[in-house]
Amino acid sequence: MRTIMLIDMDYFFVACEEIKRPELRTRPTIVGADPKEGRGRGVVMTCNYVARKLGIHSAMPISSAYKIAPDAEFLPMDYPYYERKSNEAFGIIKDFSEKTEQVSIDEFFIDVSSKVNNSEDALLLAGKIKSSINSEAKLPCSIGISSTKLVAKMACEKAKPDGIKIVGEEEAAKFIWPLSVGELYGVGIKTRERLEKMGYGTIGDLAKANIMLLMKEFDSFGIELHNLSNCIDTREVIENYEVKSISKEYTFEKDTSKDEEIIKSIRKLSAEVGKEISGKGLSYRTVTVKLRYMDFTEHLHSRSIRPTGNAGDIEKTAVELYRENVDKGKKVRKIGIRASGLLDYKNQKLLFG
Numbered sequence: 591m592r593t594i595m596l597i598d599m600d601y602f603f604v605a606c607e608e609i610k611r612p613e614l615r616t617r618p619t620i621v622g623a624d625p626k627e628g629r630g631r632g633v634v635m636t637c638n639y640v641a642r643k644l645g646i647h648s649a650m651p652i653s654s655a656y657k658i659a660p661d662a663e664f665l666p667m668d669y670p671y672y673e674r675k676s677n678e679a680f681g682i683i684k685d686f687s688e689k690t691e692q693v694s695i696d697e698f699f700i701d702v703s704s705k706v707n708n709s710e711d712a713l714l715l716a717g718k719i720k721s722s723i724n725s726e727a728k729l730p731c732s733i734g735i736s737s738t739k740l741v742a743k744m745a746c747e748k749a750k751p752d753g754i755k756i757v758g759e760e761e762a763a764k765f766i767w768p769l770s771v772g773e774l775y776g777v778g779i780k781t782r783e784r785l786e787k788m789g790y791g792t793i794g795d796l797a798k799a800n801i802m803l804l805m806k807e808f809d810s811f812g813i814e815l816h817n818l819s820n821c822i823d824t825r826e827v828i829e830n831y832e833v834k835s836i837s838k839e840y841t842f843e844k845d846t847s848k849d850e851e852i853i854k855s856i857r858k859l860s861a862e863v864g865k866e867i868s869g870k871g872l873s874y875r876t877v878t879v880k881l882r883y884m885d886f887t888e889h890l891h892s893r894s895i896r897p898t899g900n901a902g903d904i905e906k907t908a909v910e911l912y913r914e915n916v917d918k919g920k921k922v923r924k925i926g927i928r929a930s931g932l933l934d935y936k937n938q939k940l941l942f943g
């Protein structure tokens with residue numbers, strides 16, 4: 591039998607901020623867009639549990655969060671720092687098994703089948719991993735354990751915050767069937783709405799659904815839904831392998847400080863990089879903009895985002911990075927766009943359509 595764990599950092603971005611400023615632990619703290627005294631646009635990326643108790647949650651408009659708690663601590667995203675902490679946590683996790691997979695900046699699968707013999711072993715090992723991440727990276731996390739990725743992930747949801755939950759193979763169906771279809775790992779809002787319209791409220795309803803009906807509505811994803819709702823999930827924990835980065839550069843004929851001209855080049859280069867990435871079936875984590883100025887000084891500005899296959903995000907991120915960092919006092923000579931942290935996400939794509 592396989593033993594798979596999903597390790598998920600609790601309220602990750604804010605937890606990172608709390609390392610820098612421990613006093614935030616007892617205050618409602620929110621990382622996300624600038625609230626601009628209630629007029630700000632954008633959303634809450636993460637908030638701590640003090641803020642959650644007040645009714646604030648991630649993806650909530652930042653203006654709503656401000657209405658609830660104007661005195662809360664509102665902080666901007668510090669991606670490079672979060673990525674360093676993410677790498678630190680992943681490094682610790684890798685010490686426990688060679689079979690590890692990063693799902694997002696704060697979620698990791700680890701297959702420990704060869705390290706444990708029973709559920710007591712598994713719980714003990716999870717406790718060790720959790721306390722290592724706590725003591726070395728100073729980050730809180732929750733761990734779900736089961737024989738499939740699906741149930742490990744769903745167990746972890748129930749373990750949060752700061753907990754460990756194990757669901758044995760024989761209890762898996764009993765565990766997921768009472769949950770609503772929206773809680774099935776891999777079901778997004780759109781799919782949930784369609785399933786509810788078809789009359790399936792719980793995962794148990796879905797498990798008993800006629801597979802032909804599901805296929806009629808969802809094509810091959812219908813088979814997937816049928817399998818997942820019946821706890822059938824053979825996906826392996828796959829080590830993400832990093833390919834080289836992909837980059838493009840452009841030297842202006844004449845040094846320029848014109849935003850339109852520079853941004854036009856950024857868009858063109860981003861499109862070229864994006865095209866190459868999607869052509870190879872890869873996704874990327876980090877976008878870097880290189881600015882070389884007329885005095886030959888060179889600056890690199892990077893931002894990491896969730897692994898994504900969306901080529902359009904390269905352009906968006908690159909333009910943001912340019913606007914935030916360009917030195918208006920100097921003309922730009924050369925510009926470069928690079929996507930790195932490339933991952934082969936074909937396996938995920940096959941599964942989640």
Ligand SMILES: [Mg+2]
Binds near residue numbers: 598599600601
């Ligand atoms: Mg998390």
